[in-house]
Amino acid sequence: MDLELLRQALTEENIKDFLEQYRALGPLPGILLPFLEALLPFLPLFIFVAGNALVYGFLLGFLYSWIGASLGSIFVFFIIRKFARHRLIKYAVKYEKLQSTMNWFERRGFGAVFLLYCFPFTPSALVNVVAGFSQMNPISFILAVSMGKMVMILIVSYIGHDFFGLLKSPVELIIVCSLTFLLWVGGKFLEIKLKDKSVQQKVKKSAE
Structure with missing residues (x-):
């Protein structure tokens, strides 16, 4: 199949028609499309998320898109980690730039990946693979x-649901930015706690 023809077919109107046609299946179509984007990165996640917001409403559309996109990225990460990492890592070390990128992910951990995923046009497929x-x-x-x-997805869903309303309400933009900061702080706190717990467990095992 010609990828260019596929991209032309995946318009917001066509996605909206597809979701409405299969709405009897409940949340499955709304979850499946963002999930598939993690496996097939040429698919337009922005349009899928906006389509979900239009068809299911802002809250449900956001929820379905978030579940699908998150599960898709996690699925790819574990597939790489389980089946491909040990076979391909020896080739990765030959490329200095790729190796430095992997090291950067390891050093930065949660903070780097969190920030990358916050932006709608980040190549998330690449992030999934490198993190894996x-x-x-x-x-x-x-x-x-x-x-x-x-x-x-919160940002994209809101834009898809009420773009002009967002432009007229800077307060809502401030709320979104504040939410981003709070989630980042909360995630860093959880990551530190988990690392501390992991270190304590290793010390305990070595002592035994």
Whole structure:
């Protein structure tokens, strides 16, 4: 199939018609489309999220998009970590830029991945794969994906649901920015707690 023709077919109107046609299936279509975008990154996540907001309403549309996009990214991360990492990591070390990117993910952990996922046009498929190759803690990745995608999809859902209303209400923009900051702080706090707990467990095991 020609990818250009596929992109042309995946317009907001066509996605809206598709979701309305299969709305009897409940949340499944709304969750499935963002999930597939994690596997097929050429698909337009922005349009899927906006379509969900138009068809299901702001709250349900946001929820379905968030669940689908988060599960998709987590699925890709664990597929890479489980089946591909050990086979392909020896090739990755030959490329200095890729190796430095993986090291950056490992050093920055939650904060870096969270911020990357907050932005709608971040190449999330690349982030999923590189994080899977790296030594990043899976729990930190899940927290970062869940919270980062929450911010990004909240913004896109709101734009899709009421774009002009958002432009007229700077207060709501401030609320979104504040939510982003609070989620980042909360995620960092959880990550530190989890790391401390992990270190304590290792010390306890070594003492035994």
